Amino acid sequence: MARIALLYGGRSGEHDVSRASAAFVLKNLHPSHEPVLIGIDASGTWFLQVIPAENLTALPVHKDESQQVHVVPGVGLTAANGASLHIDAVLPILHGSYGEDGAVQGLLESARIPYAGSGILGSAVGMDKDISKRLWARAGLPVVPWRTFRKENGINEKEAMSLFTELGNTVFVKPSNAGSSVGVNRATNPKELVEALHHAWKFDRKVLVEQAIEGRELECSVLETPQGLQAFPPGEIIPANSHSFYDYEAKYLDPNGAHLAVPAALDADMAQTLPLLAQRAFRCVEAAGFSRVDFLVDDQNHSIYINEINTLPGMTAISLFPLMAEAGGVPATEMIEHLITGAINESAYREERNYTTGL
Template sequence: MAKKKIAVLFGGQSGEHEVSLMSAKSIINNLDKDKYEIYMIGITKKGEWYLYRGDVEKIETGEWEKEGIPATMGASTKYRGIITFEDEKNGFYPIDVVFPVLHGPNGEDGTIQGLLELLDIPYVGANVLSSALCMDKVFTKRIFKEAGLPTPDFVVVYRKEIEDLEAIKKKVEHLGYPCFVKPANLGSSVGITKVHNEEELPGALKLAAKYDRKLLIERGIDAREIECSVLGNENPQASIAGEIVPSNEFYDYNAKYFDGGKSLLLIPAPLPDEKMEEVRQLAIKAYKALDLRGMARVDFLMDRNTGTLYLNEVNTIPGFTKISMYPKLWEVSGKPYSILLDELINLAIESYNEKCREW
């Protein structure tokens, strides 16, 4: 049987560029080379696209950029694949499925998904609308509220408002301290600050405003951080839950990727059976409320005192690094990394065929 042609998209222009490189390297190394012909497509921080044919190890270090061939995705449905510009000649490589490994804006927010929809190419993960909704923490939380799902109280502030600090202080009074200030559209905990008092609020607002015009200020909860992986289209399944015990006050960007393993990942999470099942069922409800496809990692906060679960956020392109929770949770649930990737590719094809089905 002919190998499926898989394009792995990595890099991108967001603040999570380096995380994407780590995830892509891991995915490429774990895709079954007997089943797939792999095309590595890197996007630089400047937005330049390249087809890369070199050593996978050079992706994580960024050295791949020196060896890339200028490329783009096809300009119409006639060219469902990769077009290269090499030695004044164009090359064309048809693609069966795209696996976007682009974290954050211009990758996880529906933009790449929209391009692939226009080109009529199947792709792994959520569609345009669901991707956009999950990228924006404010809209995600509003959908949770509408669906009757628990999420911490919050207020929204815009970059242009942060000069009027007194007005913002009044806005957050009912939340109390500590609270969290977050860019609305970013992942990997980039730009997030835990604010303990009013004096820390201005610095936190300025940091978050570097990354987004819309800011989320959320009630702080003395909580355990619980995560659950979800896989599927119409009938999603949830993995066992895991728990993160961060090396810092919360699981920030440095703790996630650069603390040398000081943060603890507890898999499975030390929870009673009934609480574990509650996490899994709530993760599926959140997944369905957002009309997700393919995959997502659902992040929870569990109040240390009451045991109440709160939905924190949903990641439609979760990390796939060697230390990332999404593949680790499935591995312990009985689904090895390479089998997980097979299922994600098959789900992408299933979703595409369902969309194209004539009734």
């Protein structure tokens, strides 16, 4: 039996998704563990939460100052009264900025607390679409052609025109560090492109302009287990209800915005290739524990592209990550056990590793 802290909520736009993911993880945590709930409010403050008596679809974040949790470097977690709060491992069930980008991973490492999933480097790289694509491209993995534009340099009309010659008639514009399709738009002419860039620059000073791929969106769950890295049969997202792509509305606001197919209907070749590519994409960005690797597949020529990696994928009851793992033979409770084991092993490695000069 171990004391397992679920860290959820947080400062990102995905605060509410995180609360739903945490409810799913709590429900599926092996009963031999003692859960400790830590809710992070929208300003980033941590509060201990009471374990709800019933199953909820999203865990609440109550802001009771007497329950504030402090992270103490070199020591661990302490309660508001200064008493130490012993935790065997933290499951960061956070999505987006501060949770998925290495920030909270660095904080936990400084406090010497074991935590699940990717470390500082893998999280930071996985969060930045430009950096992850640079690494994949360098490793010979297939990515959609793209260009990066920084806010401070702006864009002029000539450059905007030339992008369509370079990338095709339709392009996608997206912030390098964001998620949930926030700030993502299609553009089919220079005016739309400039507007889309200015919109995306509100969310990140670095923005990608990519060739648009008309085709399928397939995703693959990757999990580290004692037997090695496992990648499960992929699932598919089929945007519906007039959403031309998997935009924010289709993801979160329209209950019929997309249809999820688990497993996806794939020919034998694709069924074999995607999991292998997902594993290579995972290793290439130094991810750990688990991730969801997302693909775009061109309808015309069936070319496969790695679109992005999510190092803290959605874990709600209707999220693809747990559905694909379960369909692939690893139910949620077992999947979470692997994450906990990974957290404890990785922390043991960090503690043993010789940080001194050895002199």
